[in-house]
Amino acid sequence: MLEIENLEVSYGSIKALHGVSLKVPQGSIVTLIGANGAGKSTTLRAISGLIKARGGSVKYDGEDVTNLPAHKIVAKGLCHVPEGRMVFANLTVEENLRMGAYLRNDKAGIAEDMEFSFQMFPRLKERIHQAAGTMSGGEQQMLAIARSIMSKPRCLMLDEPSLGIAPMLVRSIFEQIVAINKERGITILLVEQNANLALAISQHGYVLETGKILLADSSEALRKNPQVREAYLGG
């Protein structure tokens, strides 16, 4: 569904990605793990059109979408939940969800998906009229994920959904990510530092190191890989 080939990105004169290639098959969960500064977020930002790629290509559904502006990529059903969540702080939970559905006009479908979001994260329903910026980090992450579902994506890219969230809550958020994949058939590219959890719910994994793909394998194989165990799974 998503095919990245030889993606190169630079910030000024500093090269952040040196030719990254990865594939995300339809219906799967693929994870991209790597240390701080490896270039995980950069990869997602280049795919979703937030930054320009210097080289390489992004194919989505067989179509070349390299360097399209971000709003056109979303329109194609490829949605990016950015690092740090980026909820609209002064808008209410409901308005944030409506922003997610910005490109849609099907009122009934929007109402239905909003209901689905509330089933997924009942906490959001309790706080429907609260300004998003006043919610806890975990609640904001739930909102960011729900908001992305509102755009009816076919492929979802999540950047570190576990960042700064208590382990209990992380587990429940990951359960919902699996549910989104299974029940709604949404393909997922998951960027994580929490390699343990990410490899547990994904079928394929890529290990990124200083802008290059170091390893690519099934998640199961990666979990057994001594190199991965030592560097990312705490031995």
Added chain:
Amino acid sequence: MSQFLQQLLNGLFLGSIYALIALGYTMVYGVLRFINFAHGDVFMLGAFTGLYVNKLLAPVLAALPWPVAILIVLVLSMAICAALGILIEWLAYRPLRDKPRLNVLITAIGVSLLIEYTGQLVFGATQRPFPAIIPKVNVGGLGGLTVTMTQVIVAVTAVALMIGLRFIVMKTKMGMAMRALSLNPTASSLMGVNNSVVISFTFGLGSALAAAGGILYASLYPSIEPFMGILPGLKAFVAAVLGGIGNIPGAALGGLIIGVTETLVAGYSDVLGIPSGYRDGVAFVILILILLFKPSGLLGKVEREKV
């Protein structure tokens, strides 16, 4: 007492015009984080557009009742100036979108000078009389207070426009996109918002309000010239800062406060011992006070975002 009420009222009428201009400053700041110093000149262009629209359509307008005539002049001029505002952004500011704010700010000053001197070339440098579309009569039944028909139209138009603006910002999809963009442009683009379109819309909206302000101002003080936008523009900028830059109700409130303060200072200059010519300085004293004591403005919130 009735003199005080009279001054207060006059100040509110003037202030509602400052408010209309201030809204444009604050909305543009909201989406682009810069002060469009050419905004006061769009106010001037509004007055001149009104003048020319009225001249061109004179035979038609003469046959119509005056409230319809002023409505037509207002709507047409607002539309024309909205287009001009969009054009200014497209030509002057869009190419600098990814450059430092200072570049854009300096460009805005350049655009302002360009409009003023082009105005002088096209419209002439002398004062031009603004046509009295609204009859010069007083409205009765207000006790000892004198209110002219023009003042009533100013107030009614300003209030109607502010209600309309509030509706657009709070209830429409475009308004929600404006708010989202002003909070986080990266996130809004990830929602599928074409930020450039929203920015154009914001310039159009702000310019239309400034144009309305220009026509209303010219109706109150019916003598216009290409530099007439400078002072009201600066005062409206102070109004926007006073209300909390980026905050829409704040801009409206700030405009009213500046208008009232200025009028009271002028009206009571002998009591206060301040020469009435200092009325134009009032806004800037207020600016200094806000910057000293409440830099975020009266209604300005310190934006918080948990990361």
